[in-house]
Amino acid sequence: xxxxxxxxxxxxxxxxxxxxxxxxxxxxxxxxxxxxxxxxxxxxxxxxxxxxxxxxxxxxxxxxxxxxxxxxxxxxxxxxxxxxxxxxxxxxxxxxxxxxxxxxxxxxxxxxxxxxxxxxxxxxxxxxxxxxxxxxxxxxxxxxxxxxxxxxxxxxxxxxxxxxxxxxxxxxxxxxxxxxxxxxxxxxxxxx
Numbered sequence: 650x651x652x653x654x655x656x657x658x659x660x661x662x663x664x665x666x667x668x669x670x671x672x673x674x675x676x677x678x679x680x681x682x683x684x685x686x687x688x689x690x691x692x693x694x695x696x697x698x699x700x701x702x703x704x705x706x707x708x709x710x711x712x713x714x715x716x717x718x719x720x721x722x723x724x725x726x727x728x729x730x731x732x733x734x735x736x737x738x739x740x741x742x743x744x745x746x747x748x749x750x751x752x753x754x755x756x757x758x759x760x761x762x763x764x765x766x767x768x769x770x771x772x773x774x775x776x777x778x779x780x781x782x783x784x785x786x787x788x789x790x791x792x793x794x795x796x797x798x799x800x801x802x803x804x805x806x807x808x809x810x811x812x813x814x815x816x817x818x819x820x821x822x823x824x825x826x827x828x829x830x831x832x833x834x835x836x837x838x839x840x841x
Contacts, residue, residue, distance in 0.1 A: 661737050668741035672748025681756055690757040690765065699838040709827035716823050720816070723781075727788050736785035743781070761841055768837040773830055776822030780815040787811045 727735055754762030 661740065664737060665740045665744040668744035669748040672745035672750075673752050675745070676749045676752035676756075690754055690762065692758070695758075695765070695838055695841075699835055703831040703835070705828050705831060708831065709823065712823050712826050716819060716826075720819055723784065727784065731788065733788075735788045739781055739785055743778075758841075764837070765841070768834055769830070771830065771833065773822040773826035776818045776825060780818035780822065783811070783815040783818065787815070 723739070726738075730738060750766055751763065754766045756762075758765055
């Protein structure tokens with residue numbers, strides 16, 4: 650890896666780490682009763698979740714609408730913020746959110762809250778993070794005109810595929826979140 654590229658990756662890694670720590674700091678400065686009384690990570694909510702059966706079809710509709718809102722928001726942000734800056738901002742936002750979630754989980758459930766958060770994110774976030782990374786790489790690659798003198802159809806197909814792959818990954822994430830995660834998460838809660 651060239652030294653300039655290595656420095657860029659290292660610099661972005663420090664920014665993501667700083668964002669993660671910023672999320673932890675923000676959560677620690679927030680009122681703790683917001684976490685314990687109103688949050689979804691309190692023991693009452695988790696007990697209710699483990700005792701009910703989830704209608705996966707209606708959950709799919711709800712998750713699909715929510716994730717498509719996020720996809721549209723990211724697409725608009727991607728159009729407004731171009732280049733590698735978009736990837737850095739998305740990475741920092743994910744880091745800050747994850748840090749905030751970790752504190753909320755630990756405040757409510759102790760150290761087992763980390764397992765609850767990780768199980769609640771599995772397997773859908775494998776797909777979502779891959780989609781985010783793919784879209785961010787597409788954004789960082791710059792814009793090329795679709796119709797060039799040679800290979801116009803080949804270039805159009807490649808550019809369309811680079812956009813459709815993240816959408817396919819988001820759809821797979823939605824399916825995993827709706828049909829796989831409730832079973833996995835419910836079984837995990839029975840052990841806690």
